[in-house]
Amino acid sequence: xxxxxxxxxxxxxxxxxxxxxxxxxxxxxxxxxxxxxxxxxxxxxxxxxxxxxxxxxxxxxxxxxxxxxxxxxxxxxxxxxxxxxxxxxxxxxxxxxxxxxxxxxxxxxxxxxxxxxxxxxxx
Amino acid sequence: xxxxxxxxxxxxxxxxxxxxxxxxxxxxxxxxxxxxxxxxxxxxxxxxxxxxxxxxxxxxxxxxxxxxxxxxxxxxxxxxxxxxxxxxxxxxxxxxxxxxxxxxxxxxxxxxxxxxxxxxxxxxxxxxxxxxxxxxxxxxxxxxxxxxxxxxxxxxxxxxxxxxxxxxxxxxxxxxxxxxxxxxxxxxxxxxxxxxxxxxxxxxxxxxxxxxxxxxxxxxxxxxxxxxxxxxxxxxxxxxxxxxxxxxxxxxxxxxxxxxxxxxxxxxxxxxxxxxxxxx
Numbered sequence: 001x002x003x004x005x006x007x008x009x010x011x012x013x014x015x016x017x018x019x020x021x022x023x024x025x026x027x028x029x030x031x032x033x034x035x036x037x038x039x040x041x042x043x044x045x046x047x048x049x050x051x052x053x054x055x056x057x058x059x060x061x062x063x064x065x066x067x068x069x070x071x072x073x074x075x076x077x078x079x080x081x082x083x084x085x086x087x088x089x090x091x092x093x094x095x096x097x098x099x100x101x102x103x104x105x106x107x108x109x110x111x112x113x114x115x116x117x118x119x120x121x122x123x
Numbered sequence: 124x125x126x127x128x129x130x131x132x133x134x135x136x137x138x139x140x141x142x143x144x145x146x147x148x149x150x151x152x153x154x155x156x157x158x159x160x161x162x163x164x165x166x167x168x169x170x171x172x173x174x175x176x177x178x179x180x181x182x183x184x185x186x187x188x189x190x191x192x193x194x195x196x197x198x199x200x201x202x203x204x205x206x207x208x209x210x211x212x213x214x215x216x217x218x219x220x221x222x223x224x225x226x227x228x229x230x231x232x233x234x235x236x237x238x239x240x241x242x243x244x245x246x247x248x249x250x251x252x253x254x255x256x257x258x259x260x261x262x263x264x265x266x267x268x269x270x271x272x273x274x275x276x277x278x279x280x281x282x283x284x285x286x287x288x289x290x291x292x293x294x295x296x297x298x299x300x301x302x303x304x305x306x307x308x309x310x311x312x313x314x315x316x317x318x319x320x321x322x323x324x325x326x327x328x329x330x331x332x333x334x335x336x337x338x339x340x341x342x343x344x345x346x347x348x349x350x351x352x353x354x355x356x357x358x359x360x361x362x363x364x365x366x367x368x369x370x371x372x373x374x375x376x377x378x379x380x381x382x383x384x385x386x387x388x389x390x391x392x393x394x395x396x397x398x399x400x401x402x403x
Contacts, residue, residue, distance in 0.1 A: 048265070049204030049219045056198060056207055074216065082209055 003029045003101065004058055005094045006068040010038045012095040018069025019118030021050030027094055028061055050118065051075030058084065067097055067106065076112035126278045128285055129153075129400065130302035132326075134318025136289035138310045139338035139363065141165050142373065143392075144286040146380045147306075148253065150393045153282040155250075157257035158298040160243060160270045165286050167376045171248030171255035179258070179270045180239040182222045186213045190234035197226035197235065218265050243270040254279045267294045275301040291321045299325065304400045305333040306360065311345035323357070334360040334399045336392055341365055358399060361392035 006023035008015045017023035021043045029036040039061070043054035051071070055078040058066060066079060067087045079086050087106040089097045100106055131144045140159075145168045148155040157163040184197075184206070195208040205219035206226060217240055227235040243260045258274040260267050271294060275285070278301065285302060288294040299305070305326045309319040319335070326333045335352055337345065340362040352359055369379045379385040 043204075046204055049216060052204040052207055052216060052219070056204075059209065060195075078207060078209070078214075 001031045001065065002061060002063045003031060003065045003067065003098065004061065004063040005029070005097060006041075006066075007038070007094050012036065012098075013093045015091050016067070016069065016089055016094055016097050018091055020066070020068045020071045020075055021052075021054045022118030023054070023068065026054075026057065026061075028063060029098060049074070051115075052078070055079060065101075067101060070113035070117060071109060072115045072117060073112040074115070076109070126280050126283055127304075127400075128156075128275075128278055128283045128302045129396075130158075130285045130287050130299050130305045130331075131308060132287040132295055132299070132305060132322050133289060133308045134291060134320070134322035135309070135315050138308045138315055139336075140289070140308050141168070141286055142338070142379060143306065143308050143336055143363075144284045145169050146378055146385070146389045147393060147396075148284050149378065149380070150389050151282060151284075151396070152253065153284045154254040154256070154279045155286065156255075156274065156278065156283055157286045158271050158274060158294075159286055159288040160258035160260045160267045160274070161288060161294070163257040163259055163286075166246075166248075166255065166257060168378055169250050169255050170376075171250040174246050174248035177245045177247075177273075178241050179243040179245060179273045180241050181220070181266075181269045182224070182237040183217050183220050183240045184215055184224075184226050184235050185238045186215065187234045187236065188212065190232045192232055192234075194231065196229045196231065200225045200229045218263075221266070222269070242266070245270070245274050268297050271297040290318075291325045295322075295325065299329050299331070302329070302331060305329075305331045306396070307333055307335045308338055309335060309348065310339040311337065311341050311348045316348055316351060323355070332399055334358040334395070336360050336363065338363040339365040358395075360395040360399065361388060363388050363392075 005027045006017040007025045007027045008017045010025055023041050026039045041054050043050035046053045051074045055075040059082050065085050067089055086109040088109050089106055131140050133140050145165050157165040198206040198208045203219045203221050205216045207214040242264045245258055247256045258270040260270050285298050287298045307322050309315045372379050380389050
């Protein structure tokens, strides 16, 4: 199973990025192979529809679980219609977030947050 | 006789674009065109009659899933994230679409055609022989430019005052494309000057003749604004006083030129406009 974490940096010890569409990187962890790789988020630099662009990347990578801070309505609905589960975490190093997920400590997001949260209005 | 379009813009919002545009339209016997389609409010003051409506439509992709092979080329090509490949379906986010049609060019199986989608309306009426037009963007729509483009495609003959949206973004730019001159409205505040400078950069890029009107004028605190304009060699077309009485008249949806001091201020502005634009 592939797990995607929204990350502020390229490494597992960088903090989780609480934004989905406007996060800096995705760290994708393959739990079967026990390896991870990093992708730049194409949504970060888009003029509009950042969540849609980010969600497209997640689906193209055949990810089954996403861990982030929150998710806007467009991206959330795309995740739901593609059967991808979304979990919420606090801003901690990604390695620690992944550990919490494996222990079953993270909560599943069951509704979309407000749109344009990652553009500064939500803070 | 051809059309002469003068744009009224400000940079900062709330400096008095609509107040200037509506009062000057009556004094100069000009047509009024409200291009601030996200929140057009000029009709509140001018109260035009016999209004006719025309819908504004944009073209949106329609995917024929019988022909689509889910290759995802369209989603990669779209620069506006309007298309999404779920691997079972191609979803169209209609409000993101800019109608560029690049998706249909790259589609190998010719699965993409276009269907019209309404995004707003053009309303054309008249007030004592003068034409009043405005664009109104539908609630929930994100893109105003298609409405502005359609509104200004055929401007009436004669003098037209184009009431711009605030700011210097696509909406103001789309309006300025159709202008032969500009009136910049500002106020003696730090924000007013900051945003006025951006508006000045914009009209200079378009190489338009322009002048500045200072609203909410306060002799005691406005000197910094005059000094800036003087240094830039920009003509001040007039001053509009700052009075509680004007706010009261305005809040009732009436024209401020019903107050004698304001009528005088606008008369002076109207005559100095003639010097800058020479439309006679």
